[in-house]
Amino acid sequence: MLTQSEQSDTILRDAMERSGQRFTAQRAAVFRFLHATDIHPTADEVYRTVRADLPGISLGTVYKSLETLVGCGLARKLAGGNGSARYDGRMDPHYHARCLECGRLRDVPGPVNPESVVDVPVVMDGFAVTELRLEVVGYCDGCRPD
Ligand SMILES: [Zn+2]
Ligand SMILES: [Zn+2]
Numbered sequence: 001m002l003t004q005s006e007q008s009d010t011i012l013r014d015a016m017e018r019s020g021q022r023f024t025a026q027r028a029a030v031f032r033f034l035h036a037t038d039i040h041p042t043a044d045e046v047y048r049t050v051r052a053d054l055p056g057i058s059l060g061t062v063y064k065s066l067e068t069l070v071g072c073g074l075a076r077k078l079a080g081g082n083g084s085a086r087y088d089g090r091m092d093p094h095y096h097a098r099c100l101e102c103g104r105l106r107d108v109p110g111p112v113n114p115e116s117v118v119d120v121p122v123v124m125d126g127f128a129v130t131e132l133r134l135e136v137v138g139y140c141d142g143c144r145p146d
Contacts, residue, residue: 008035015072029054030065034075034089040096040105042084078105097136101143108136 002010009023012031016023029050034041041049047062066087069075076088078096086105095108139145 004036005032008032011035012069012074015074019072021068021072024065026050026054026057026061027065027068029057030062031069031074031089034066034069034087036089038090038107040078040086040088042086044084046087095134095136097138099140099143100137101139104140106140 008031009028012028013023016027030046033046033049039045043059043063043066046066047057047059050057050062066075066077069089070077070087073091074089076091078086078088084103086103088105090107093112095112096105097108098105
């Protein structure tokens, strides 16, 4: 049995090999965290966590590692509510619920069915649609006004 960290490292190693990039301790630490969490962290949140294992890592390196993961199809970059991008290590189609107050994202459980929302190719004539993103907005438990 592989541990979750070993699984993450194997996935990253394969992706780095495919795209001709190097497997580094920094990229591995960033991906291990992102792959295991569902909090959709900002680069800063990733930095603060990964720094515990790799004290020498810089925010700039974390940011570049995240962009490398996005470029290799191992992570997605999501626009945050307050200008800071958030990162998602979950690649299967799913919707997000975003808190209007703190900007945190949560995964919406249940299936994704774009056809039930809108007939995109008809309304977007002359536009090459690659994906439909639906976002639920509201207030998380910590921010909900009583
Ligand atoms: Zn909130
Ligand atoms: Zn997600």
